[in-house]
Amino acid sequence: MSTLVFLEHHEGAFVKNALGVLAKAASLGDDAHSVVVGSGVRDLAATGGKFGASTVLVADDQQLAAPLPQPRVDVLAKLVRDRGYDTVLFGQSVLAADVAAGLAARLDAGLNWDLVDLVNEDGRLVGKRPALQDSVHVDVGWKGEPRLALFRSGVFDPAETGREAQIEDVEVELEDFSTGATMVEQAHAESEGPSIEDADIIVAGGRGLGAPENFKLCEELAQALGGAVAATRAVVDAGWYPYSAQVGQTGKAVSPKLYVAVGISGAIQHKVGMQSSQTIVAINKDPNAPIFEFADLAVVGDLHEIVPELTQLVKERRG
């Protein structure tokens, strides 16, 4: 098996999700290659070995500066053709999904998407794909090679192996039709503190807060803990907090080390967005709230009393 992992990066850093996929690839065989595509990315590429790649291929070209999919499809398609990779793996993102789909079309290859795992069963690669609203995992395979797979966000953690990778430059040849698009503008939603997808600690508020101004309680606790603030759909719907902070089925999926759920009942639509958090602490006055069924620490009580006190204690310990 020869595997290539698309190592996506933004603003000088690898995307956590792509590093997770690389760790998975490395665990399946000792020879996982990765490719870094961009402009001025050679220094960044050199650090790829730390995360499990034996060889890091670098496609460095000014034409590759903008995060557009088609030129990346060109690079990957050439690599697969020239070097005969039989498996190409991607971590879910808007760009990676575009590149994966384009590559599948270009190579007439099979793409399994939304996978949550990949295993080697007697020499055969088998993907695990959730179905029926995540209630079961179905086995999926490929009829031919190369096998392309796109993994759901946050399913693998990056692993630092600390090895030295071989760094190799590859030639960039772009098709005419791939350079038709240019990037006009790139915009970011402004936010203070870490984004909820990257945060190790999240304090999330739900309708139990009672009023929009009470989000202040979550913000203060998050600040004391050095974390980010998230919200449930109900409060985003009610206009208490911005959509960018929404966690759940129709918001973001997060997997922080600590998730503090404040006044959140724990409807399944919320649960699917945060259930892979390492430690879940729930504060709710209703002892029958569903969130207590999957919280690691359940605090039944009035959040208006508990949260400020907790914030104070955290500040004292840290201060």
Added chain:
Amino acid sequence: MRETIAEPIDPEDERIEVGIAIVGAGPAGLACAIRLGQLLEEQPERAKRLGDVPVAVIEKAKQPGAHALSGAVVNPRSLRQLFDGRRRLAEMPFFGEVREESVYLLTRHNALRIPAPPTMRNHGNYVASLSRLCRWLAEEAEAAGAMILPETSATKLLVADGRVRGIRTGDRGRGRQGEPLANFEPGSDVIARVTILCEGTQGHLTGVAIDRFGLAGENPQVWALGVKEVWRVARPLDRVIHTMGWPLRSSPKYREFGGSFIYPLGDDMITLGMVVGLDYRDANLSVHDLLQELKTHPLVRELLEGGERLEWGAKTIPEGGFVALPNRLHAPGVLVCGDGAGFVNVPALKGIHYAVESGRLAAEAAFAALGRGMTPWAPGALAGYDEAVRSSFIWKDLEEVRNMRQAFGHGFWRGGALAGVMTASKGHLPPGNARTERDADQELIFSGRASDYPAPDGRLTFDKLSSVFASGNKTRDDQPNHIRVQTRVPLVLGHAWERMCPAQVYETQSAGSDGLVSVQVTPSNCVQCGAISAKGGRLTPPEGGSGPEYSLT
């Protein structure tokens, strides 16, 4: 009206021109597309004149079947006729022929087996998942040359010069206030020579066409709400089961008409559901929770023991029958089929075969009106469809049972007795037509029955949000609200909506000094069942691709 009816606005070169536009990839629309494909294959020169896309099917769901929900036990006669030897029943995705059936009258703890009323006998019929059947029919329709456009809602009826010119598809990528977002795509005018509305229950454009062209029948349409679940079970079920009685109450005071169905889907799955007429009066009534209560009955609990819920869904059923049918099924350039027209036989619990039959007849009428030198939008050019439906078994069946649904307004026992007389006399007795009354006009009362609904345990019984999740609904939250309701309403109506809605779309706040309550609407929970349209609001199609993603319902 401006929201739902318009003249074509796109410049001519940006319009999507098709031969025949079918709205809705359900059993009626797909049967229509399949029949058109057969006819166009026989006469290719007519197909050529219809342009690059002779037949297009517009479907709001993610894929055909994803919004299709029914019991269902299907009478196969119209599918057999549609395929006419090209496909055998054995090739269709049924879960087997009905061999055994039981009807029970339930009380809280007991089940009394009663003989099946003649209208409910199902020998020779087939158990199906309508969602799955529609996926299969869609493949057949595509093979027959139809172009299916999923994730596309038909939001406006295009009318110019007194005739229907096609439909306009909905915009995509609008924010909550209607503002265009980064991925905004405007809708398009789809121009067709004939537009065939096969939208099913509570058809959005069907209602527009009925109003615009004066097609309404003598009586208002009435609806029932059906809520169902699909379970994987440990032991196979060997028969189809229907129940009456508990958890509904028999007193005429409550006007509770309905029952449950429990069907086997092969050896390892069961589908079960609860259907209740929306003319009920109790503001505490929740069909979702009645179904949860039903599952705690010993008869049902035993069937589900050791099983697991796979899917959940809800949909309304037009129940007005013969007396509520439109007075005409066509207007210049447009035809109305299936559930949208109200072709449902309530005592037999059947409508799919009427949908298929009406779709087939609409295809033939539209095809005939597209002959050389004909003008399909001339007044009366499509009248052949009305004649064909009136001489079909659809008409005969519905006429025979025309008064049965209304009889149950007198309560379960008197209604049952009257229904017996009607069956025995093939609808001749009592003579005349009983009237229907609008569901929204029924006076509402409070009964306190909500305290009986079981607390959800997450295994046998579920809360509404878990059910919405099991429907596969993951509608984008930040899109415009597609539900038109008043948000300050009398307390009893606010509570009735909150309980009625199986998907927890409405929540009432506490009453103000004027006795009115505010209603908070969460449109993204909506599974587009249509109950709100029967009870004083109006459901419109949200952005294409929204709503449930049924696969087994």
